[in-house]
Structures are given as C-alpha cells and as structure tokens.
Amino acid sequence: MTTPANPFSAARYIKEVGRGVNGARALPRDDAKTLFDAMLAGRVSDIELGAILMAYRIKGEAPHELAGMLEAAHEHCQPLPAPPERPVVVIPSYNGARKQPNLVPLLALLLAREGIPVLVHGTRIFNDRVTSMTLFEALGIPLCASTAEASARLRETGGDGPLAVLPVDVLSPGLSQLLERRTVIGLRNSSHTVAKMLQPVGEHSPGEGLRLYSYTHPEYRETLTDYFSHEPANVLLARGTEGEVVADARRNSRIDWLHEGHQQTLVDPTGGSLADVPELPPGNDAGLTAAWIRRVLDGAVPVPAPIATQLEAIRECLKLGTRVTWASPV
Structure with a gap:
C-alpha cells in the first residue's frame, strides 16, 4: 500500500458512502469537496481511494456532492485566462468513438471558423476508442502543452x-490521475462525471463559458436538468453520440439551455431518426474520419442536419447570453 507524504484519513467519509446501495448516505457538500480535494492532491492512500471510488460507483453521487467535487476540481485546474469579452464554448471529450465516427472535432472547427472561441478538453487515450485528441492530431491541429498556450489560441x-x-x-494533473484509475479498476469513477462538468476558463463563472453537456439515457436528462437548475450554470444540454457532446448525425435531438435556474428549450424536434441519413465515414477509423471532416470543412460534403441544428442552437445561446446578468461562481 502506498502511503502519501501528507496523508488524509478518509475512514469517516468511507463509513458514510460505503454502506451499500440501501445504507449509504450522501456527504454534505463541504465534506464532498474536502474529500475530493484530498483525492486530487494525492493525499488518500491507495486502499482508501479504491474504497471511495467503488463506493460512489455503487451509490452514485448526489447533486450536492457533485457540486462540492466540481468546486474542488476547479481549484485543481491550471489557470486558463478567458478571452476578453468573449465567452468560450467549452467542449468536454472523455468518451471517444466506439462504433460511430467521432465528430467532436468537426463541431469545434465549424464554431471556431466563425470566430467563436472553442476549448476542447479531454483524455488523450481511452481504452480502444478513438478520442478527439487523436483526431485533432490526425487533422494536423497540435494539442496545447500548457494552459497559457491554450489561452493564447483562444485569442487567435x-x-x-x-x-x-x-x-x-495538462489542465489538471490531479484529475487526470483519478481518471486513469479506471484502467486499473476497470470501471469509470466520479472523476469522469466531474471532468465533463468543468468550466475551466477564467474564474469558472457561467458568463465566461458556455458548457456543452450530453446524456445518453432520457432519464439522466431530468437528473442533469435538476442539478444545473440549482447551480450557477450556462449549459447547453442535448443527447450526444456515444457519450460525446456532438449531436448524433443520424437523428434529431432536443436541445435545452440551462442558465441561472431557468430551462429554455431551443430545439424541440418532432421526430427521431432522420428519413435521409447522411453518408458518414464507415466505422470509427481516425484517418477516414479526419479526411471526411476536412471534406465537410471544404464544402465538398454538407454538414449533417442535426449538427447544423446544434450549431444554430449554440449561436442562439451565445446571443441570448449577452442579455443575462450572470451570478458569480460558488
């Protein structure tokens, strides 16, 4: 068992969250923040960390626990100054492509070429999936080596x-180390959820960044709506593709804007799957997907209708956001 240099005793927290599905209790928000801060700082022993990760995997995180964890995670992000007077579209990418082509880079590039600052943060590798980081490199777009470089690129x-x-x-070494525990345990943990909720720009306030967030199961949309309705938020919520936030190119999807305790439906489709499904690259091959994305950007292939709709929703959200008086971060 590895003993941290500045150990944090997690026993009393494990006693609360580790009692199983029926007996476990949620930690108060401040306790969840304290515990996650210690985990991010590497102060929790391996055996206690494993117990915590598995306990939350079984119990699930209460909304107020996620809020405390996210607050701690923001404090462990490297500083990333915001562009002046321009909110950033924040795109988390932590799932990658399993069967379908990963079109997160297409969404990001379509936004950026309109002059909209876009930050994509995520993992370099994830099991045998094709990550957005891999695709950006295949497209000839280098990854940022520091948050200072990222901040500079947001001004280009x-x-x-x-x-x-x-x-x-690069953004958060501590969070990255927690994410990597999934390769040891074989299961995702709370850090996966928290990483996708990050707004790492500036002071982490809603006015500095529009976060894109996705769900796979319809019931999870209700959970997310409830969470973001009680926290300072500027979030565009929609059903994504294999856990990524880009719209599924094969079907229409509802898109909601959650901000300052309000929910506004920007897109409410009448149907599901498209009658005319666009011709997409086969499978998830990085080279084929990158080549297809370049063809779309060059105008040789049309932007899939659901992604075009998502782009318009983002534009509308940014426009409406200029009229909102944003609250300070928690």
Whole structure:
C-alpha cells in the first residue's frame, strides 16, 4: 500500500458512502469537496481511494456532492485566462468513438471558423476508442502543452480560428490521475462525471463559458436538468453520440439551455431518426474520419442536419447570453 507524504484519513467519509446501495448516505457538500480535494492532491492512500471510488460507483453521487467535487476540481485546474469579452464554448471529450465516427472535432472547427472561441478538453487515450485528441492530431491541429498556450489560441484570428485543444493531464494533473484509475479498476469513477462538468476558463463563472453537456439515457436528462437548475450554470444540454457532446448525425435531438435556474428549450424536434441519413465515414477509423471532416470543412460534403441544428442552437445561446446578468461562481 502506498502511503502519501501528507496523508488524509478518509475512514469517516468511507463509513458514510460505503454502506451499500440501501445504507449509504450522501456527504454534505463541504465534506464532498474536502474529500475530493484530498483525492486530487494525492493525499488518500491507495486502499482508501479504491474504497471511495467503488463506493460512489455503487451509490452514485448526489447533486450536492457533485457540486462540492466540481468546486474542488476547479481549484485543481491550471489557470486558463478567458478571452476578453468573449465567452468560450467549452467542449468536454472523455468518451471517444466506439462504433460511430467521432465528430467532436468537426463541431469545434465549424464554431471556431466563425470566430467563436472553442476549448476542447479531454483524455488523450481511452481504452480502444478513438478520442478527439487523436483526431485533432490526425487533422494536423497540435494539442496545447500548457494552459497559457491554450489561452493564447483562444485569442487567435487566423488558421482554424480561436480553437484550443487541451489534454486533461495538462489542465489538471490531479484529475487526470483519478481518471486513469479506471484502467486499473476497470470501471469509470466520479472523476469522469466531474471532468465533463468543468468550466475551466477564467474564474469558472457561467458568463465566461458556455458548457456543452450530453446524456445518453432520457432519464439522466431530468437528473442533469435538476442539478444545473440549482447551480450557477450556462449549459447547453442535448443527447450526444456515444457519450460525446456532438449531436448524433443520424437523428434529431432536443436541445435545452440551462442558465441561472431557468430551462429554455431551443430545439424541440418532432421526430427521431432522420428519413435521409447522411453518408458518414464507415466505422470509427481516425484517418477516414479526419479526411471526411476536412471534406465537410471544404464544402465538398454538407454538414449533417442535426449538427447544423446544434450549431444554430449554440449561436442562439451565445446571443441570448449577452442579455443575462450572470451570478458569480460558488
């Protein structure tokens, strides 16, 4: 068992969250923040950390626990100054492509070429999936080596536009180390959920960044709506593709804007699957997907209708957001 240099005793927290599905109790928000801070700092022993990760895997995180964890995670992010007077579209990418092509880079590049600052943060590798980081590199777009470089790229006007692609191990080494525990345990843990909720720009306030968030199961949309309705938020919520936030190119999807305790439906489709499904690259091959994305960007292939709808919803959200008086971060 590895003993940290500045150990944190997690026994009393494990006693609360580790009692099983029926007996476990949620920690108060401040306790959840304290515990997650210690986990991010590497102060929790391996055996206690494993117990905590498995306990939450079984119990699940209460909304107020996630809020405390997210607050701790923001404090462990490297500083990333925000562009002046321009909110950043924040795109988390932690799932990658399993069967379908990963079109997160297409969404990011389409936004950036309109002059909209876009930050994509995520993992370099994830099991045998094709990650967005892999695809950006295949597209010839280098990953940022520091948050200072990412901040500079968010101010660029040439090339592919104000686009920064930032690996999570650069953004938050502590969070990256927790994410990597899934390769040891074989299961995702709370850090996966928290990483996708990050707004790492500036002071982490809603006015500085529009976060894209996705769900796979309809019932999870209700959980997320409830969570973001009680926290300072500027979130565009929609059903994504294999856990990624980009719209599924094969079907229409509802898109909601959650901000300052309000919910506004920007897209409410009448149907599901498209009658005319666009011709997509086969499978999830990185080279084929990158080549297809370039063809879309060059105008040789049309933007899939659901992604075009998502782009319009983002534009509308940014426009409406200029009229909102944003609260300070918690």
